Amino acid sequence: MFFSTKDTGPVADAVKRHWVDTKLPAALRPYARLARWERPIGWWLLLWPCWWSAALAAIAAGNSFPNIWHLFLFFAGAVAMRGAGCTYNDIVDVNIDAQVERTRSRPIPAGQVSRTQAKVFLVVQALIGLLVLLQFNTFSIVLGIVSLVPVAIYPFMKRITNWPQMFLGFAFSWGAFMGWAAEFGSLSLAPVLLYIGGICWTIGYDTIYAHQDKEDDALVGVKSTARLFGTRTKPALMALYGLATLFFASAAVLADAGPAAFAGILAGVVHLGWQIVVLDIDDGDQCLKLFRSNGTYGWILFAGFVADALIGAGL
Template identity: 65%
Template structure:
């Protein structure tokens, strides 16, 4: 498929390339709005946590105002995080075929312009955060330290996916904190399970670049696991299901949650069977399907709050 001028290598046929004003496209690409899968993956633990809090509190639905706030905040902060990542990684991105077309290494925006855009997105995230209680505000601010260090981890460890998991799973704490103004065991278990899920799906994502990464000295679990990727995915996905299940049942989840958890686990198992680490297009498609896995689990949590058995 022919790419639109300035589009990135793995984002063909999206609304940014076809509908957005030309002047805005580099910024929308910096925010990854041409590839919103990452925003969904950041959002879903927030929604899980809100639904888990509803189960624990005996509410018939999660707080819908919080659900909307998390949606806006996840897209804003994922965009800010990606902009920061692109600023830090601009020289590395030039050396990798898939990322060389990103706005900074391709010259669509300057580093200064990207930094100003980063500030604007962060301010949107801050406005969203200020709508929550004081504990949640402090908790959200604490996550920035992890976001700040993440781009550097791939330079020093084969486990940058752990740091990404710490950052992308933070929402598993935020929904509960937003409901109760504190953290309890179910939220901590959900957070730990989400970290394991992130390690799994980001390993799949990293297989797209493993050859280029090896050449330029970038580390990842994709390179570390290599041909052992499928059994390692099975391990991390199993840990995710066990810990998320423990969080759900500790919060009062019942048979409906169990069905949702089983469907989530089945989807993860299907991913492992379908995965071909030698095919970058397959890796991207399997990675993107994690949004569906997360929505399945969210539906199970919400239905459990509704029916209460």
């Protein structure tokens, strides 16, 4: 049966005493853990490029605020597709996860969910994502379907390249296209630059995240930018976050943004700089904390873009 699972306790790196473990029925908990519902930072990181793009599109269109309906759809889609992506990743990586201390208690390697059950759950989440996507214009629908290509290849990249974080960026930054396309039914250079900036940002924050696993990754042969950069991580982050800022600012210029947008970008630079200054690559708990702080960075940029749209519309 689909819900024939055994709940052997929370995942080692999951949020402790979360509602997933305290409120959900035991049979549902392994599926919630597969989708990482107890770790909302994942869907926020997937969502931010969508919302940034929608806000820049509002500025370019002379609107006072991003389309509320679009923002809601992007949120629902991000939750569904992030869950689907995590489930897919766990299916592909079950043998690797079983060898890594932080991940061996995940639902599939721990025996809480079978691969077949996980595949069914993956399809259910993907269908919810498709239902959300069908609410947009035709151009956005096609664009959203194309996004499945980087999503599909990402889990395999850690086996063949030192830059799997770049491929995560290809997938997680796709929303930079979607917000603009939902508003205009086409693309221009502004969302393309936003997308490239998002890739640089993603490589940066996921490098910090990957430092949690670098010892185990070395033992099982998993590649990452954390292992590649090593003690040069801070200079690498300076370059990556600097490029992200440059591309975000360029996208804002092309969207005809005003001072508030650039004030938000500048405030974001302060936040990213703080991450680099305090980072200790050998402190796994701190790496996770700094990784999660990128949710705050997303709010900073979004607030600047929204404020600029409001000011630009004379409100």
